[in-house]
Amino acid sequence: MLSAYLLVSHGSRDPRPEIALQQLTELINQKQQSYSSSKKLVGLAYLETRPEPLHIQIKEFAHHAVLAGCDSLKIIPLFLLPGVHVMQEIPEEVALAQQAVGKDFNLELLPYIGSNPGLTKLLSQQMAEIITQAWVLIAHGSRRPGFQQPVETIAANIGAVAAYWSVAPSLEAQVEQLVAAGKEKIAILPYFLFAGGITDAIAQLTETLKLKFPAVTFQLAQPLGASAELADLIWDLMKE
Structure with a gap:
């Protein structure tokens, strides 16, 4: 059939x-x-x-x-x-x-x-290609109650901190905390299926962060694709 x-x-x-x-x-x-x-x-x-x-x-x-x-x-x-x-x-x-x-x-x-458990492995494979001291997993974000929990769980499983594009904590806020903690190499992983307007904006913000923190090396991973x-x-x- x-x-x-x-x-x-x-x-x-x-x-x-x-x-x-x-x-x-x-x-x-x-x-x-x-x-x-x-x-x-x-x-x-x-x-x-x-x-x-x-x-x-x-x-x-x-x-x-x-x-x-x-x-x-x-x-x-x-x-x-x-x-x-x-x-x-x-x-x-x-x-x-x-x-x-x-x-x-x-x-x-x-x-x-x-919801597929294999997604964590896929994210880890992307991360393995970049050498860094700290990871930030950035998702779109939502005001829906409880929305953060799945992202926080995924971030914890891959050894990253979570940030959100549309709600707090923002990417910039999380980067500021990592820099304050002494991190000199920070990588950013967009939690999106494909490239689009938001991933473009994340790339632009990453360039801004490079200017704000010139002593820090930033690397931006690609969405899943x-x-x-x-x-x-x-x-x-x-x-x-």
């Missing part, structure tokens, strides 16, 4: 994330050609930036899956943290899509990609 999977992303007006998503999908397709005897139908959908709401995109892909011989569709949120999109909006859209497609075709919402390792994490969710 052909299996169907739909990768759900937030969506962006910046073209780079969509290009990366297409590359990631291609990497997943290459994996199934190499390692799987059963075919998997893989598609992309977006929570925002599309004319059709997500539940309509799901419904349309489900129709395509039915025509291809599938009897169910599994949906994977490509999100790193359990914010309002993962906990509320996507489940609501999936429920609307289930009503539209009917009970004979099952929609199953799988865990978001950030459309790597074979990230494709492996998604592939793990797709194994049956």
Whole structure:
């Protein structure tokens, strides 16, 4: 039986994330050609930036899956943290899509990609390429109660301190504390799937920090990107 999977992303007006998503999908397709005897139908959908709401995109892909011989569709949120999109909006859209497609075709919402334990290993691999005295893991941040806990846990697991782009503690505040503690080499790890406007802004802020603290060596790691390792994490969710 052909299996169907739909990768759900937030969506962006910046073209780079969509290009990366297409590359990631291609990497997943290459994996199934190499390692799987059963075919998997893989598609992309977006929570925002599309004319059709997500539940309509799901419904349309489900129709395509039915025509291809599938009897169910599994949906994977490509999100790193359990914010309002993962906990509320996507489940609501999936429920609307289930009503539209009917009970004979099952929609199953799988865990978001950030919940995969292998993500910590992937972050550690990125960190291993940079020699430094201290790491700052910077995430977007949210005012949602409890949002910090997953980031703080990940930061502790990889030996970093956590900072946030939109709420406190900021990257600059955490860097100031590290400098005050005597750190002369500081590396920054953006906790984002793909490059975009915020990662550009983080890069600009890093340049500002270099000027503010000329005695400190700063290094900026890249976001996760459309790597074979990230494709492996998604592939793990797709194994049956």
